[in-house]
Amino acid sequence: MAPIKNGRHLFNEVPVGYPVPGKTTVYDESETIDLETVPLNGGILIKALSFSIDPYMRGKMRAPTKKSYSPPYAIGEPLNNHAVGLVLRSENPSFKAGDHVWAFLPFQEYVVQTNVAHVKLLENKENIPWSNYVGAAGMPGQTAYLGWKIFSKAKKGETVFVTTGAGPVGSIVAQLAKLGGLKVIASAGSDEKVEFMKKIGVDVAFNYKTTDTVKVLEEHGPIDIYWDNVGGATLEAALDAANPYARFIECGMISQYNQTSPYGVKNLMNIVGKRLSINGFIVSDHMTPENAKDFYDTIPAMIAKGELVFLEDKKYGLDKVGEAILDVQSGKNHGKSVIVVAEE
Known part of the structure; x- marks a missing residue:
């Protein structure tokens, strides 16, 4: 040949x-x-x-x-x-x-x-x-599934705020939270993405470019769990909206990736005063053989049954x-x- x-x-x-x-x-x-x-x-x-x-x-x-x-x-x-x-x-x-x-x-x-x-x-x-x-059956799905399972410590009736809620990680997190009986607040950057979040069951879906995140969290919070994909001013808003002992899962900070002058979060004392748990999360740290088997035994089947929806x-x-x-x-x-x- x-x-x-x-x-x-x-x-x-x-x-x-x-x-x-x-x-x-x-x-x-x-x-x-x-x-x-x-x-x-x-x-x-x-x-x-x-x-x-x-x-x-x-x-x-x-x-x-x-x-x-x-x-x-x-x-x-x-x-x-x-x-x-x-x-x-x-x-x-x-x-x-x-x-x-x-x-x-x-x-x-x-x-x-x-x-x-x-x-x-x-x-x-x-x-x-x-x-x-x-996607959902790959690294982004692994990130959502294992990050939620290991760090959320979610309880039915709690409230979670998910950023990039229409994205490959955030949308899976939102659906896992709904399956667990939580109230889900989620943000995205377009009205089209907001409509998708509503379709997957998000309780409070909003466009952060046209709606004030602080006001949304004041009206629909406080929050018990924060899934962070963006960092910056949104992280700052979540710190103010957090209940005592809330759990913050720091998965990404895309708002800062292309900035020459990173945003300075000004209310970090909330971590102390509210006794928050903050965990940075890289999925490769947690892909043990046991966790990998759990993921592949669970998520592809949920996709096939239509229990998880994604774009x-x-x-x-x-x-x-x-x-x-x-x-x-x-x-x-x-x-x-x-x-x-x-x-x-």
């Missing part, structure tokens, strides 16, 4: 402020691959089907000297993130051609993966769409990665952002 194009999406330069498609990251077609003869060295050859685009990727677009919880992207190298792929060839007994897998992969059409320790074979007994495994914002082709990243950072996406590379 003659070599074929192996398109990639590369990190090109460290951005100041929002990433710029075609400048911060670029699509590249300079590499080729021979699918029949490329050495596997005991590994597997994967055809990428879907890649996840997530808010945390902005934090990896930094100089290598700047430390963080995840390693930075390397200039001139492909971006990487969670993906679903199809095994084309295998020299590893745990995988065979035709298997579908979930793995952390570079953004390219075909990948030889020699280290398969963290490659998960997807059985998909529920027959849900493969793209779901980079997917699909873009087709690796050349659309930069646009998808900017949409997520600026809140223009509608649901889980997915790059579809191939259907099969």
